Amino acid sequence: MSIDTEIKEDVTIMFAGDSGDGIQLAGTQFTDTAALFGNDISTFPNFPAEIRAPQGTLAGVSGFQLHFGSVEMNTPGDALDVLVVMNAAALKANLKSLKKGGIILANSDGFDPKNLKLAKYPEGVNPLKDGSLDAYRIFEIDVTKHTKSALAGSGLGTKEAERSKNMFVLGFIYWMYHRNMDHSIRFIEEKFKKRPELIEANIKVLKAGYNFGETSEAFNSRYEVKAATMPKGTYRGVMGNQATALGLITAAEKSGLTLFYGSYPITPASDVLHELSKHKNFGVKTFQAEDEIAAICAAIGASFGGSLGVTASSGPGIALKTEAIGLALMLELPLVIINVQRGGPSTGMPTKTEQADLLQAVYGRNGEAPVAVVAASTPSDCFKMVFEACRIAIEHMTPVIFLSDGYIANGAEPWRFPKSNEIENIDVRFAREKNKGDKFMPYLRDEKLVRPWAIPGVPGLEHRIGGIEKEDVTGNISYDPDNHEHMVKTRAAKIEKIADFIPLQQIDNGSADAEVLILGWGGTYGALKNATAELVAEGKSVAHAHLKYMHPFPKNLGDLLRNHKHVLIPELNNGQLIKMIRDKFLIDAKGLNKIQGLPFYTADIKNAVNQLLK
C-alpha cells in the first residue's frame, strides 16, 4: 500500500493520558526533536490539579500541547489537529479541542469497560466504536499489547514494561511526522545511565512504535512539516520559569551581587526555586523559608546586607508578603518580588492561568505605597523582564514586582539566547563615605531621588532604618505633618522617575495609525500577535502594542493610545489594566475579558476587533 506524505505548515498535537502515563515526557521529547529539526514551537503542559488523582478518571488527565511549524508559532495552538489519548478519560476531557476532521490516536487498551466506566461513559458505550466520532479520523492501537510484546523476554516485570508505553506512542508519532529518533535515544541513554536494562527496553519500544507505523497497514498518511525560517542564530528551548531563574542569575553576575532567593513552595512558582537551587556554583543562595512572610523578610535582610534579595510566590503567598513589601519601600532597599500568577481569588485554581493580580501589584498595600511593576510577555521574555526588575530595583533602590503567569511559566518556546558579553552591567553603588560633612545621612537623595545603599561593615556609616515614617535626609523617626506629606510625595515621585530610565512603548505588530489598537500585557502576547497578523492579512486596520512596564507606564503611552480610534484591552481577568488606563489617560478603552483559567484563542480576539470595526 502506498503511503502519501502531506506537507503541512503547522500542526497542533496533544498528548493526553493519566498523570502516570509519561505524557509530559513524550511531549517534551517530541518538542525537543521538532525544535532541533528547526521548527518553531510553542508548548503548553496542562497538569491535573491533584497529584495522585485516581487513575483513569477525568480529574487525573494530564495533557501536553505542542504547536510546531514551518512558520512563526506564537501560541500553543487554538484547536488540535491530532489528539493522542492513552485512555477514555483523556479523550473525553480533550475532544472539544479537536478540529473537525482531526486525528484521534487512541490506545485501545485504555478503552476497556473499566476505563470507560471511570471516564463516566454510559454502560455499554465505547465512543471509538459507536460512530459518535465519525467527524474525526480514529486510529486505534493497542499500545499496551505492542509494548509488552516488544519487551517479551527482556526480563522486565509487567509494571516496568508498561511504563514504557509512552515510548511506543512517541516512536509512532516520529514515524508519522518523518522525524528521526536520535535525540530521544540520546536522552534515554542519559536518563537511565545507571540502569542499562531500561535503556535497552525504552529504545526497543521507541523503535517498535516507529516500525509499527512503517509496517502496519492501518495508516495511509504521513506528514511533513518543514523547518521554519527564523532569524539566524543559535537557539535553545526555554520555559518561562527557567528563563526567570536564568535572568536572576544573570542579574547577579552583571551586578556583582550575591543572589539571595527566599521562597516558600507554591504552584506555579516553585520551579524557579528548583532551578535556582541547582546553581549553587554561581554562589546562589536559596532559602526555603517557613512561610512567605519569612521568605520576603529574609530577602529584605539580605538586601540590607548588600545582596540581591529576591522572593517569589503566587497569589496567596503574595498576599502574605504585602506588609513586608511596604517595609521594603519604606526602607528604600532593592528587592524583587516575583508573582507567577494563577487563577484566584483565595486558593483559586492553582494549576490554571490568570492575570488577575495586576491591581494587587500596583495598588495592593496599606498606605500610599507605590512600587515599580513589570510583566513578561512570553516564556523567553521572562529572562529579559526579570533582569529589568533587578536593574530597576538596584539602580532605583526600590521593591519591584515582576509578574509572570502559569501559562508562560510552564510554556516553552525557542530562544535565541544572548551571549553574556552582550548584556549590560547593572550599576551598583554602595556608599563608602559620609555624605554630609562629618555625618552620614541615609535618606539624602540623588537626582533620581535615590538614597544611598550603605551596608553594614563600613565604619562611620552606622545608621538605623525602619518602617516608621522618617524625616527626609536624616532617616530619624518623625511624625511631623509636613514631613509626612513630603515623604509620601517623594516616594511616589521617585517611582515615577523610573519612567525616564525605561524604553518608550512601541507598536509591536501592525501600523501606528491603525483604527484599532489592541493593548495587551503579560502572557497573552502570542494570541494577540497572531490575531493581529491575521486581521491585517484580511485588510483590517489593526495594530498591537504589548505593555511590559506596568508601573510606571512608558512616558509616551498616552500619546500612542490617542492615535487610535479604538483601544481594545484583552485581559484574562475581569478588567484591571483597563481601569488603570482609563484612570490615567481618560480614554474610552474597551475590554475583552476571559476568566476561565485558559489562554485567549486567536478567534476570541478577532471577534472582538471585528465587533469594533463594524
Added chain:
Amino acid sequence: MTPKDLVTDQEVRWCPGCGDYSILKQVQTVIPELGLKRENIVFISGIGCSSRFPYYMETYGMHSIHGRATAIASGLKSVRNDLSVWLVTGDGDSMSIGGNHFIHLLRRNFDVNILLFNNEIYGLTKGQYSPTSHEGQITKSSPYGVIDHAFNPVALCLGADATFVARAMDRDPIQLRDVLKRAHLHKGSSVLEIYQNCNVFNDGAFEIFTEKATKKLTTLFVNQGQPLLFGENNNKGIILDGFHARVVDMEQTSANDLWIHDEKDRIKAGILARMFDDPSSEGAMPRPFGVFYAESRPCYEDLLNNQIAEITSKRGKGNLDDILKGNSVWEIQ
C-alpha cells in the same frame, strides 16, 4: 569603643522607670568589652516598646515589622556571616505574631543573639495580655482575667532545639551583663529571656524575684559545675529525685548530694525550665536564672556557605554562557 560610642543622638522615649532603660545600659556597657568593631554590629527589632532599641544604639540597625526581625536576620546572616547580629524582641513580637519565625530560626541555629524582653504584656499597644501573661491576669483586654494558658519561653526554646537558652532580669545588672557576654560568646542562636518591668501596664510583675524580702527564696542562680543552692545564706538546695527536682534543707543534706548544674545536659535543662510555678503559690520551686542550656551545633549560614564551596570546587565556578546555552541547542542558518 566605650559605652558612650554606642549612644545615638536620638532621645530615648520609653516611659520613665521602664525596665528597658536598664537593659539598654547593660548592653551598651557589655558590647565594648566584646572586642567587636562597631561597624560590624547590627541590631534588628520588630515592633513594640522594646523594639525601639536599635534607634538608641549607634550601630547599624533596623526597626522592622511586628514579629519579623528573626526572619530578616536569617536573610542577613545567610549573606553576611561576618556580622554580629543582635535581635531585640518583646514577648508578643517573638511568641505571638512572630512565633513561627522564632522557632524556625532556633532550629536552623543562625548565629545571632536574641534579647527577649518579657514584660508579660503588650506595652506599645497599651496593655493587652500577651502569650506570657499568666492565667487570671487582669489587663485591658482581659477585664475578667486571662483564660489563655501562658507560654514558658525557656521551655519553648528548648522544644525548638535552641542551642543556647538563658534567663536574666532588668533589675539584676551584674547577672544580666554576665549572661549577655555568654550569649555573645555562644556560636549559634542564643536566646536570653529578660524579665522586664513595664511600670505602666504591668507594674511589679517580677517584683517577687527582685524585692529583698522575697528574692532569696524565689530565685535560683545556676552556674556551670556548681550545686543548685538558694535561700538565705544558701540554706536551701535542690536534689534530683529521679526526674523530679526537690528542695532540701542544707542543714540536713550534704552538698555532695545536690544537683550539679550541667549546661550540656538537655534533660536536666528541661527539668530546670519546668521550674515555672506561680512564685507566690504554696511550696513553689524557685525560679532559675542563668544559662539553662548550651550546646554546639553547626549554624545554618556555615552549612550554606560550605555547601556552596563544596559544589563550586566539584563543578567549578559557574559560567554564565554555559547555563544560558543549556544542554541542547540548534543553529538556524
